[in-house]
Amino acid sequence: MDHPDHLAALRRDAPALLEAIRAAEPTTRVAGCPEWDAIDLAWHIGEVHDFWASIVRDRxxxxxxxxxxxxxxxxxxxxEFADARARLVVDTLESADPAExxxxxTDRHDARWVLRRMAQETAVHRADAEALTVRPYRIDPALAADGIDEFLEYFVPAVDDAPPLPGSxxxxxxxxxGEWVVRPAPGAAVSVTREHAKGDAAIRGAANDLLLVLWRRLPLDAVxxxxxxxxxxxxxxxxxxx
Structure with missing residues (x-):
């Protein structure tokens, strides 16, 4: 996916996420984050949008x-806070130079990285919000595959105190x-490549399901x-x- 695709996803999912929260009872627990209720989820996404909008707006x-x-x-x-911050993050990233x-x-320091992160963060939390009222919702396959790619690049390779991976x-x-191979590397590190190759284990499924398994929203048995x-x-x- 490229910059316009991420912007379109964020512009669509940020208000839809909050619409889904408003459709739920405020005290409904968030299945993917059971320590939160619906309003906690709204506060979290509002904080996240506020933080990254500030980072980009103020350079x-x-x-x-x-x-x-x-x-x-x-x-x-x-x-109301979350609504305002959703508009702010969309407007800020829409007007920012992607190379700013x-x-x-991470080792990437530009507004393009922030937009991708916000599109992915918002998509997964929209799935959380839609689940509050058990409304049918699936993340677009291309966006979900991009989310898997982002997860494997930034949330897998360097994990403090992680045991060595016992296989590929x-x-x-x-x-x-969308295909990736994660292999053990020296120490507790791993390497990630985008390729079709046999691993000691294969995890297969729809992009939405794979992404939500990675983010602990679905069990491994979902794929x-x-x-x-x-x-x-x-x-x-x-x-x-x-």
Whole structure:
């Protein structure tokens, strides 16, 4: 996916996420994040959008000067805050030069990286929000495959205190282009390549399902596992989701 695709996804999913939250009872628990209720989810996504909009808008080289917002007292005020920050992050990223240098927590430091991260963060949390009222929803296959690619690049290779991966894992989207192989590397590291190759374990399924398994929204049984299941479980156990 390219910059316009990520922008279109964010523009679509940010308001739809909040619409889904408004359709739920405020105290409904979020299945994918059971410590949260619906309003906690709204507050979280509002905070995330506020933070990254500020990073890009103010061209921050570091987040030290960012001031955390204070959570409003009422659920409606939380939703109003989240609505405003959804508009802010879309407007900010729409007007930003994709190559604009900004701080990120990775080795990529540009607004393009932030837009992709916001499109993916918002898509997964929209899935959380739609599940509050059990509304049928699936992340677009191309966006979900891009999310898998992002996850494998930024949330897998360097995980503190992770045990070594005991074998290789092949991930394969069945409804769109997308194949990756994760292999053990020296120490506790792993390498990720985009290719079709046999692994000790294969994890196959629709892109939406694979992405939500990686983000712990669905169990491993939601997709097909071929080969050494223990390797697949070890792979998921060493990934980080925050």
């Amino acid at each position: 921050m080289a570091a987040p030290d000067t960012y001031v955390d917002p204070e959570r409003p007292a009422s659920p409606e005020e939380v939703l 240098p900004v701080w990120t927590w 894992v092949h991930l394969h989207c069945e409804d769109t282009d 097909e596992v071929i080969g050494d299941r223990a390797v697949a479980e070890a792979f998921l156990g060493r990934t980080r989701t925050e």
